[in-house]
Amino acid sequence: MNTDKRINILFINDGSLDNPIILSQGLPLLKSISGNKFNPCFVSFEPGKSSEEVLNKLSGIRRQYDGEITFITTQLKYRRFLPNWLIFFFAGITSVSKIIKNEKIKILHARSLFPAIIGWVMKLRFPGVKLLYDNRGVFIEEEIFKNHWRRKSLKVKLFEYLEKRVIKKSDAIVVVSRAFKKYMIEKFEKYDDNLNRKVQVIPNRTIVSDRKENEFSNINHKKENIVGVYSGSAASWQNISELLQFINECKNVFPDFLFKIVSYQIEEFKSIIKTEQNLIDKIEFIIADSTEVIYILSDCDFGVLLRENNLINRVSSPLKFAEYLAAGIPVVVSEGVGDTKDIIRKYNVGVIIKNNDYSSAVEELIRLLQDEEISKRCFLTAKNELNLEQSIDQYKNIYKNLNDE
Incomplete structure (x- = not known):
């Protein structure tokens, strides 16, 4: 007792x-x-x-x-x-x-x-x-x-x-x-x-690392080999079909584009994507321990978080949103996902996809990635808001x- x-x-x-x-x-x-x-x-x-x-x-x-x-x-x-x-x-x-x-x-x-x-x-x-x-x-x-x-x-x-x-x-x-x-x-x-x-x-x-702000100052976001990332499951509410549409739009815009999928459900993803022959060589599948994910995210240029606009997602708070920002990368997110829109607009740390307009979203993403302060701003947003x-x-x-x- x-x-x-x-x-x-x-x-x-x-x-x-x-x-x-x-x-x-x-x-x-x-x-x-x-x-x-x-x-x-x-x-x-x-x-x-x-x-x-x-x-x-x-x-x-x-x-x-x-x-x-x-x-x-x-x-x-x-x-x-x-x-x-x-x-x-x-x-x-x-x-x-x-x-x-x-x-x-x-x-x-x-x-x-x-x-x-x-x-x-x-x-x-x-x-x-x-x-x-x-x-x-x-x-x-x-x-x-x-x-x-x-x-x-x-x-x-x-x-x-x-x-x-x-x-x-x-x-x-x-x-x-x-x-x-x-x-x-x-x-x-x-x-x-x-x-x-x-x-x-x-x-x-999420746990925000002890990285210093100046570590983000020399990151070059004007490079051509842009790398996007999705970290999570292949569950139906993750809108995998829309994710593939967005990847395809990025492939058509960025000359040397790669997209990483970090998940414990790699076989499920491969089954979904096998019909998308034009995307197969642009996607890299990664199985990683939870302690390794932050390092994988940090090596990318942006993260993706797409959800249906329904009650479940409107009141949600996806952990991946915090993890992307803590890794110093901006987030491309669907409209109507919890409070993500408020944080993105307040700190300018992402892109909100409206009405499935992927073309406009990619254009906005290009401008954001050219901002030399974007990585530092994402990290500080996580440190101050999502720690x-x-x-x-x-x-x-x-x-x-x-x-x-």
């Missing part, structure tokens, strides 16, 4: 410990607060059977934070006759109840809707526990978009009801963009008069305020 006088926080993950976002965002946060008035615990949900390779990977992650974060694993034993989400809730409620008692938890940090529903149940059982709902996206809309749920189904109605209860019961709420906050207030304020006060914006940010240290400070303040209430 934990007898430490520090504030005990339980971070409830929405899946496995090896989630890339958790590795880049969640665990660095918990590490930073460890020993500084806070005692962080982390509960993850792992399948009942995992390969030796996966188990070794999870053990390696835990060793990396040994003595700084208390890791607790909840095994999910799926049954044919029960839906997976119900098993998640049964296992989660049982596990988190025990952790609250054993570790004397004061604050629950629930990442996304499913963990927040567990947190809501815990608030009913342990009224003194504070709940931070860390809302990373419009989960129900995402499930409908992926054709996992039907919009008018009973399941959707159930989770819409539970979401309202979570929002009303939460002591603090985090969303990833100003657009997301506006959406939440418009939709849920009638259920909670204090919603505007409770909701804070913490975008997805993970800023997010850590915001979360620390939320924890402190919740504990003081």
Whole structure:
């Protein structure tokens, strides 16, 4: 049993410990607060059977934070006759109840809707526990978009009801963009008069290196061998077809053009691109460890982030946007992706594609790449606006305020 006088926080993950976002965002946060008035615990949900390779990977992650974060694993034993989400809730409620008692938890940090529903149940059982709902996206809309749920189904109605209860019961709420906050207030304020006060914006940010500003001063952006890059998955919402159209436009404009695709789904990309014979010799595929990506991006001239203009993307905060800028490269982005337009316009660090007008976008990109200050400006924008240290400070303040209430 934990007898430490520090504030005990339980971070409830929405899946496995090896989630890339958790590795880049969640665990660095918990590490930073460890020993500084806070005692962080982390509960993850792992399948009942995992390969030796996966188990070794999870053990390696835990060793990396040994003595700084208390890791607790909840095994999910799926049954044919029960839906997976119900098993998640049964296992989660049982596990988190025990952790609250054993570790004397004061604050629950629930990442996304499913963990927040567990947190809501815990608030009913342990009224003194504070709940931070860390809302990373419009989960129900995402499930409908992926054709996992039907919009008018009973399941959707159930989770819409539970979401309202979570929002009303939460002591603090985090969303990833100003657009997301506006959406939440418009939709849920009638259920909670204090919603505007409770909701804070913490975008997805990245670790910004200690590079000096003058390192970017001698980069030549007037060269002819322009290199673009896309870093991410081949998922449907990434608009790969539009990405190929943009690559083709660049190929027709830049005399010696190369485009790099950095992904763990290289075979999926190759399958998609095999019909584009005119692009095959212009694309380089790279599989890289997460620690290597920043160096690959830094060797390129611009990054690409294309998304559909729908609710999911309008309230989003793509981590790649921060990573491109931290690498010192401007971003070509679709219109209507979270708060990216505001940052691009404020700091002149990218190009916004309007109405799929790739020709105009490339013309604007040419002018931007001729700016000798562009790399420095991108890096400083990431340092000042999208530095993970800023997010850590915001979360620390939320924890402190919740504990003081």
